[in-house]
Amino acid sequence: MIFMQEFSQCLAQSRHKAGLSQADCAHLLGVSQSRISRLELGEVTPTAMELCGVAVLFGRSMEYLAEPLFQDRALVIRQRLLDLPEVRTGWLGRFARNNMLHQLEERVERILSAYET
CATH class of the missing domain: 1.10.260.40 (lambda repressor-like DNA-binding domains)
Known part of the structure; x- marks a missing residue:
């Protein structure tokens, strides 16, 4: 790692x-x-x-020490998002889950783009 x-x-x-x-x-x-x-x-x-x-x-700083860990975890989560199973729930639950997953994808990409520079 x-x-x-x-x-x-x-x-x-x-x-x-x-x-x-x-x-x-x-x-x-x-x-x-x-x-x-x-x-x-x-x-x-x-x-x-x-x-x-x-x-x-x-x-x-903690950020300095943990920077590689943030990058590693973001890469793992990005990969796991690709095969996250669907769940059977009501429309409101699906809406909230999909919204959260979309925000997570954006957050992961922001984290990873910060390390690409």
Whole structure:
């Protein structure tokens, strides 16, 4: 996954640039040193709390850290929209669902177009 590769590199590079050891980083984030190692190797996915902690620790925005994740999820949702099964429901339910799905398609395309530049 693109997100894991980029997050892992960002964490390792930011930590090295700041002169922190994995143990330092682990202590500040409240996790084990082995957790930091596994995050830097891309073996585990960071939790929301870890993303927030890394953002605070290294002065990065959540948007910066999660950008590849947004792109990845938008691509997955775009693909899943293509084979979303129809549901049997009343006209009002279909109308609301179709309206929401149309808005979702537009939102996904906006997200993806932002990363194409």
